[in-house]
Structures are given as C-alpha cells and as structure tokens.
Amino acid sequence: MSFPELSGFNILANPTGPICNLNCTYCYYLEKEKIYPGTSSFKMTEQTLEVFTRKYIHEQPGPEVTFVWQGGEPSLLGLEYYKKALQFQQKYGSGKRIHNSFQTNGVLLNEEWCLFFKEHDFLIGISIDGPKELHDKYRLDKGGHGTFSKVMAAIELLKKHQVKFNTLTVINNINCDHPLEVYRFLKQIGSQYLQFIPIVEQVAEGVLPEGVVLLSPDYAGKTTLAPWSVSPLKFGKFLVAIFNEWVKKDVGRYFVQIFDATLANEAGVSPGICVFSERCGNALAVEHNGDLYSCDHYVYPEYKLGNIHSTSLKKVLLSDEQRQFGLNKYDSLPRQCKECDVYSYCKGECPKNRFLVSRTNEGGLNYLCEGYKLFFRHAKPYMKYMNNELLHQRSPAHVMNLKR
C-alpha cells in the first residue's frame, strides 16, 4: 500500500498530515511537518473531509472508489473520525462501490477498532519489518523503545476478528541480510499478502536552512545516502532468496507483491502497482488541509498542485504539470533502461530513486538497478513458465513441480 495501486485514479489521504505516535528512524513522512510551519493542528477538518469525499467519489470515472488512509498515523484520529468518514461516503456514494484501506503501525489497534474494520470490510496494511530484533532496530516509539510486541498484539487481534490485512516490510540496511528469516516470520504470523519496499533515501550534506534533512528528488546540491538505505545488490539478493523459496513451495498460497507484478508484466496485463508500470501520475496525495500533491512520495512544495477546496480533481490530474509528471516516468529514462533485457518487468522503477549516471553517461538511472537486474533475470524463466501455464488455462502453481 505504500506505492499507489492503479485503477481509475487514486488519492492517498493523510488526514493527520505527518503526525505520528512513533518515531521510526527511517520515516520519510515525519519531517513533512516543516512544509507547514506554524500549524497547530494537522487534523483534516470535517469540512475538508466532506469536500474530499464528495469530489473523490463524484469525479471517479469508474464504478469503484478506494479510500486509502495513511499519514502519519491515521489511527490517531480515533474511531469516531472514520465513522464520520463512512457517513460522508454513504451520503455521496452515488451507487458506487466504495472500499477502504488503512495503513497503520498497529500500536493503537484494539477490539473496538477491529470490530469496526470487520464490520466495514476495511483492508488493513500493517507495518512490520521482521522478527523482534529486526523490527525494533528502526521502528521505535517516541521514547526510543521498540514497538514489536504492540504490533504483534495488533496482528493477533486482526486475525481474531478475521480482518483482512497485508504486511508492509521496508527493506533497509539491516534486515536485507536476513531474507529467509523475514519471509518465514511473515508467513508464520499469518500474513498471506506481503509487500517489500526498499528504503532509498538521500540526505543533504549538512542540514538545510529549513531544518529539512530528506531531499526532494530534484535537489541539485551535494547528497549522501541515508545510512538505513538498502544496498542495490543486497536488495536483489534479498528478493532472489525469497523468490527461490516461494517458487518451490508457496505459489498460490502466499502473495508477494513484486512477484505478482512481475508475472502480470510477463502476461502483458497491468502490474497493479505504479513503480512497475510504464507511466504513473494517477495517484495523488491529499494533506490535512486539502493540499494536493503529485504523489505520496513527492510531497514537496514544488510538487503541490492545488487545494481540494478550490479545484476539481480532474483539473489537477489533467493539468500539464501532472500529465508531464506521469509521462516522465518513461520519457526521462536513460537509453540503458529503454534497451534493458528486463525493462518489461522493471520499467525503471520509481523516478524518486533515479539518481545514478548510466553506462551511456546519462543521468536518471535507478539507484537499485543492479539489484533489480539480478532479481528480474533470475525470475524470468519461472515467470515465462507460469505465464505459459496461464495461457493454457493451467495453474501457475505447476512451476513448483519443475526440476531444478
């Protein structure tokens, strides 16, 4: 859920802005507070929530609308807030099918939340970075204490109430060395839908005047990698190790987002995730005050497109600026990517991570290139096999019988 899914257009809502009850070392969102100096409340008001709900539903071209609640920590607003959100969804529903996804650190979830999620069929994304020693490395509370036991309690509650959930695991400089430990742990705690998100963050050399540390992808000054970023090769090896276990034992039982996206790209259908699509730009982010940004990973002043109170969403999505943002995903690729043997899977991944110089001496090569090349080349024959099974109306799970 960290990367927007693609269908019609999506808006990822940050109704608490960057406010959170935790202080994860690697978090890219916490410092967004500095974009709004002097703000005393980062809570999206009911008035803004209502305008957002109305426009998001009415302007959606298709019959389905998905609300994705993120932040910051969305549970900080309390249950009543989401009861109100559902009332607005009902009021403006216009016969459309409405879904809700909720991305959380889990710490505040209790019986009441879970009953609510179950009743209203929410899909929960829960952040967990592996077993205790790995999770507690970076996912800390404000006092610097690990949050593992609280997250595990939340997962137990979600299971008890049969709430649908997936896990979101960021791959950093530490847990990247423990692929099977992480994978087996996630399976063991009952996660069937797994997402692995690489951490790639650039830091200014020296703190910028506004006190900002994490950089806009366009920053032209000197940068260094944040120490918690994953190395490209280690990320590739991490994926290969998990893939090898999955392709022998787990196809059809566990769903790993990047594996599914790769198979979809092999089959020539939508990968369902922006980073592995040719174009992007149809997933905006809305902040607490209604400000709209090009994407959740581009909440920087230079990517602000307008405010929900004063513009239509279509106008923003069709603006030259946003259309160009989406087209750039392909257009700004170096030749090395356009001619790459695994381009059809990788698509140059996210533009935010493209800050290397390519073999052809052009800028814009993805920092993770080496890792993706390793993984996609390794997965390719299996993907071809699975796709062939699908084409013949057989189960891709037959790949598990292949002699290796």
Ligand SMILES: C[S@@+](CC[C@H](N)C(=O)[O-])C[C@H]1O[C@@H](n2cnc3c(N)ncnc32)[C@H](O)[C@@H]1O
């Ligand atoms: C910003 S959090 C907001 C929702 C909620 N507080 C949570 O932690 O799930 C959304 C997701 O982004 C991930 N994340 C945080 N910092 C990141 C970074 N620098 N790079 C990639 N993902 C990151 C988190 O681990 C989490 O899974």
Ligand code: SF4
């Ligand atoms: S819980 Fe989520 S928003 Fe809060 S600090 Fe951690 S990653 Fe960031």
Ligand code: SF4
């Ligand atoms: S910039 Fe594009 S590819 Fe990257 S996260 Fe945003 S929408 Fe997805």
Ligand code: SF4
């Ligand atoms: S693997 Fe590397 S060269 Fe190939 S498309 Fe991805 S980033 Fe570009």
